[in-house]
Amino acid sequence: MIEHLLRRLRARDCLSAHEEDILRRSVREVKGREAGATIIHAADDLDCSTVLLDGILARYKLVGKRRQITQLHISGDFADLHSFSLKRLDHNILALTPCRIGLVPHEALEEIVREEPHLAELLWFLTNLDAAIHREWITSLGLRTSSERVAHLFCELFRRFEIVGLADPQGYSLNLTQAAVGDCLKLHHVDMSRILSTLRDKGLVDFKRRRVTIRDRKALEAFAKFDPAYLYLDRRPA
Amino acid sequence: MIEHLLRRLRARDCLSAHEEDILRRSVREVKGREAGATIIHAADDLDCSTVLLDGILARYKLVGKRRQITQLHISGDFADLHSFSLKRLDHNILALTPCRIGLVPHEALEEIVREEPHLAELLWFLTNLDAAIHREWITSLGLRTSSERVAHLFCELFRRFEIVGLADPQGYSLNLTQAAVGDCLKLHHVDMSRILSTLRDKGLVDFKRRRVTIRDRKALEAFAKFDPAYLYLDRRPA
DNA sequence: CGCAATCTTGAATCATTTCAACATAAGTGG
DNA sequence: CCACTTATGTTGAAATGATTCAAGATTGCG
DSSP: OOHHHHHHHHTTSOOOHHHHHHHHHHOOEEEEEOTTOEEEOTTOOOSEEEEEEESOEEEEEEETTEEEEEEEEOTTOBSOTTHHHHSSOSSEEEESSOEEEEEEEHHHHHHHHHHOHHHHHHHHHHHHHHHHHHHHHHHHHHHSOHHHHHHHHHHHHHHHHHHTTOEETTEEEOOOOHHHHHHHHTOOHHHHHHHHHHHHHTTSEEEETTEEEESOHHHHHHHHTOOGGGGOOSOOOO | OOHHHHHHHHTTSOOOHHHHHHHHHHOOEEEEEOTTOEEEOTTOOOSEEEEEEESOEEEEEEETTEEEEEEEEOTTOBSOTTHHHHSSOSSEEEESSOEEEEEEEHHHHHHHHHHOHHHHHHHHHHHHHHHHHHHHHHHHHHHSOHHHHHHHHHHHHHHHHHHTTOEETTEEEOOOOHHHHHHHHTOOHHHHHHHHHHHHHTTSEEEETTEEEESOHHHHHHHHTOOGGGGOOSOOOO
């Protein structure tokens, strides 16, 4: 059920059977959500965190009536592990596709912090990884051109889908509209359309019918100036 | 010595005398750094975290030879508490002014995680707060105009200096060049100059001789669409 | 005092954003 | 299965805003 989460963790550290068991049992409830449903509103008091089991979630902030997506979540991600220490969020969380989510009560996390220091460190790591992705997005918005940003996001998502086993060598399914991708990258849907056709013409990547097809991975990563170090995909030193 | 850090924590939660003592003793070494010195290089193996005791640090990433500052740190901030779980950073850390830094070995943090769950949660909170600021910067880059971004950053820093007791009602000292501020906001130094004079002409804020003077706080915050919720300045619910 | 860094201003260029109209695809009920 | 409706994607042209270049002014520092 939380297999994708476990894969994400196992790729970076050793998990004992006991620890895996604790994580599994920390998910007390599983719910479905329709596309377009707001999962969490900013400023609400929270007493549990949300693991995404299936689908795509967006965390976004509003300024006026425009939205900026600050993070995309795929299966195996905690969407708001940070709500454990923040208790309320500074952003909203939205289901971009139909989703299945698991709820982890903060009491369960509290217990992990008290009883399972190694597991607690791993959860802390997950929130720090989330922040590292934030930094790369800041950098993309600040320094990359619009087409580099699109290419970069496709590279990032490739690695993230890959580590949970949801990508194949040619690409991955990404059930999002061009406009939604644009909301992550400060790009109008009109831009998105133009940029996608130039990336296609260059033979780098294709995003059609909700699927990302990587045509030339090396060239795409070079074009995007993509360096996966910020995803901390390798095993953590002991 | 770490008084500014303690003030930042006390504003959000209760610290026992014992916990304060542990934090104080976790700083094993204090060092000075000149302006322009790189404190930490991306990808280096790290075995301690850095508290800033005095001065201003910038965390930045490079794409090609341009830099994007992803976070500014002031006295009382941990610059790389996240290095405890990440072990190497995805960004560089630079002293923008002469600085004093305190080093906290990861072993000391390890011990806190093992022995002091409440303190560990507070440290986790600090990294989550850091990420919340990242999100607001993403949002600024994505949705705010250039002059709103400048105004917003001045609002943010005001609150952050205020909570550690380094601001007065009229403003605060900010020992940075216009170009450095621009590197946080995707703004050329030429833009910065123009934007600062329009903000001055509007009677909102003045940045002269390394000091930010707030002329009309309400109007400035309204102009910047600033909502301090993301700084989690109030006490955490128990 | 003089040098170097920083800031200011104007003008030209370049990229992005917006507007508007149309095309295509997906989903629904007859 | 088709016609209808809505959502999504594409294209051209105009407007806006950011970036760059260049030159001069000011400030800070030795």
